[in-house]
Amino acid sequence: MNTKKIELSKITNIIDPIVGMREQWDLVTAEHDGVVNTLTAAWGAFGNLCEKKIVTVYIRPQRYTKKFMDASGRFTMTFFDGHMQELGYLGSNSGADVPNKIEKSGLHVAHVDGQPTFEEGKYVLVCKTIYKDALKPENFVDASLAAENFPDKDYSVMYIAEIEAAYEIEA
Ligand SMILES: Cc1cc2nc3c(=O)[nH]c(=O)nc-3n(C[C@H](O)[C@H](O)[C@H](O)COP(=O)(O)O)c2cc1C
Numbered sequence: 587m588n589t590k591k592i593e594l595s596k597i598t599n600i601i602d603p604i605v606g607m608r609e610q611w612d613l614v615t616a617e618h619d620g621v622v623n624t625l626t627a628a629w630g631a632f633g634n635l636c637e638k639k640i641v642t643v644y645i646r647p648q649r650y651t652k653k654f655m656d657a658s659g660r661f662t663m664t665f666f667d668g669h670m671q672e673l674g675y676l677g678s679n680s681g682a683d684v685p686n687k688i689e690k691s692g693l694h695v696a697h698v699d700g701q702p703t704f705e706e707g708k709y710v711l712v713c714k715t716i717y718k719d720a721l722k723p724e725n726f727v728d729a730s731l732a733a734e735n736f737p738d739k740d741y742s743v744m745y746i747a748e749i750e751a752a753y754e755i756e757a
Pocket residue numbers: 611623624625626627628629630644645646648649650651652673674676677678679680681682742
């Protein structure tokens with residue numbers, strides 16, 4: 587797999603923060619002890635915090651990928667051109683139940699900066715968690731959003747991560 591580095595200041599020109607995450611989704615992927623797990627994500631944001639270029643993702647506590655993110659302290663976000671069927675599969679099957687779900691999806695793991703991504707991806711961000719905390723129902727100013735989005739009270743953990751590097755995946 588060949589990659590081309592992207593200047594961090596250009597990320598939002600390349601990955602639309604609303605359309606890219608919300609409508610085309612991405613894979614949040616982490617590795618621990620040589621094992622890789624991934625999930626499909628649609629919630630997230632780009633920004634600036636503590637003078638670092640950051641990305642924020644929201645991961646529910648029951649996600650198997652969360653264990654890998656916590657153990658590793660790093661994760662990647664891989665963006666695709668298409669591949670919605672594969673992302674749909676990875677977003678509806680847990681690695682806790684289907685340990686070979688990546689293989690079954692038909693996507694192929696590759697590495698960049700020692701972190702897992704996918705040969706079929708178009709762009710990848712290498713991210714280092716700098717802050718995490720669970721959303722708290724009492725902190726929703728509009729309580730109906732908490733009720734609508736978390737009927738099972740599985741409040742997402744917000745991961746704020748420094749974007750360490752960004753790459754275009756060429757082949
Ligand atoms: C389009 C789409 C978007 C999703 N967005 C998120 C998200 O932002 N956060 C999250 O925790 N789960 C999200 N999910 C659900 C996970 O991808 C799904 O539960 C996955 O099977 C978890 O896999 P894991 O248990 O192996 O980590 C989304 C699923 C789909 C299909």
